């Protein structure tokens with residue numbers, strides 16, 4: 396089976412978050428189910444530079460006003476289609492924002508162009524390669540399903556994955572006439588969204604199946620608290636919604652062969668992990684401690700609850716713990732951590748930005764990973780932490796609640812616990828979780844059992860890739876029945 400995956404990010408070529416990790420790792424595992432994935436990705440500079448054996452397969456003189464070439468090629472073991480449209484994608488900022496973090500004003504057009512090309516590939520644009528399924532990720536690609544639905548010559552099933560319903564791609568209605576969609580697409584069944592254009596909304600309506608990155612989040616987004624205005628649409632489509640929890644790339648995240656960490660270790664040799672802790676403290680200029688070393692690698696945003704963490708730094712200082720924060724995001728949260736690091740130089744260290752190598756070192760060296768998200772569709776950081784013996788302390792929400800087993804009495808007795816969950820997700824809840832973690836940390840045997848169970852947890856794509864494969868199989872079988 397041939398699968399066309401459509402995504403604005405893919406690891407290791409371009410990444411702003413978890414979407415890239417998923418889009419980059421799932422194809423490898425789908426291969427063992429006989430599914431051959433080709434991924435369409437925008438031609439950002441980093442992608443074009445990495446592309447090997449690039450062959451032009453289609454040319455556009457005027458794609459939403461820009462010249463463009465569709466390239467087929469490979470990079471980092473991935474089979475790709477790349478939309479090389481320099482006017483849209485060769486820019487000095489990030490994939491969606493300029494150097495100052497401001498959204499590009501033509502994002503509506505950049506991702507409409509990208510999506511239109513995706514729908515054309517789905518319709519057979521490329522000689523000798525026809526997909527059996529089109530699978531779009533998040534709002535940037537969602538419009539491809541809308542184009543495919545309203546085109547007469549795209550007869551394949553359409554899948555949409557929602558990684559985060561907070562990002563919807565909402566634009567003014569007057570742009571509809573520029574999209575080249577039939578008038579009927581500006582309706583409740585199409586892209587009309589509270590009098591605006593909604594790309595994700597359109598994708599939700601056009602998809603034959605909607606996958607959400609955890610079963611809990613799939614239920615949550617049917618409620619006003621988490622649905623962010625789209626709960627009505629998700630409810631209306633509930634029969635076609637399925638939650639499939641994310642897996643991780645267990646080759647990229649493997650402490651026994653990780654090139655970024657100084658001392659390799661595995662579940663069988665946990666003691667070998669210890670020198671990584673010392674190396675991490677040294678890297679961040681923090682003194683040795685017998686207290687716990689907490690870390691958080693995150694976008695510094697309200698969603699991720701990082702303001703809550705900044706507000707409880709004193710609790711960590713009081714227990715002579717250490718806090719290492721790596722990430723960037725909202726200016727006031729960045730400031731709060733920089734300020735904490737200035738006030739408590741022996742206890743708090745902060746490294747702005749995001750570097751993959753640093754993330755690996757932190758997972759290998761910290762005692763516990765803090766994930767205090769207010770909502771979390773799935774979350775990957777806690778899965779990487781499990782695999783590295785870094786005990787996750789997570790908010791009880793979305794995918795966090797179903798991937799971490801809380802260290803309650805029963806789970807501890809059964810030696811099944813892998814971390815700490817907390818609720819409510821506020822500063823008091825987080826303080827309480829930190830105190831619980833400290834108690835567990837002081838019981839060496841209990842803490843080691845948490846680490847061991849975590850490292851034994853199978854967070855690979857094995858189970859979830861099988862679910863995607865089954866879904867694709869069902870959709871193509873239904874499609875053939877309808878056609879026949």
Ligand SMILES: Nc1ncnc2c1ncn2[C@@H]1O[C@H](COP(=O)(O)OP(=O)(O)O[C@H]2O[C@H](CO)[C@@H](O)[C@H](O)[C@H]2O)[C@@H](O)[C@H]1O
Pocket residue numbers: 410411412413414416417558559608641692693694695721722723724748749754771772773774775776777794
């Ligand atoms: N400041 C930063 N800049 C760049 N990268 C950073 C970063 N901070 C952390 N990262 C990295 O990005 C990834 C974060 O992935 P998550 O899944 O935890 O959250 P994210 O909100 O990005 O993804 C969304 O999509 C994924 C995939 O479906 C869901 O798991 C998740 O719940 C949903 O919010 C990790 O690889 C992490 O190391």
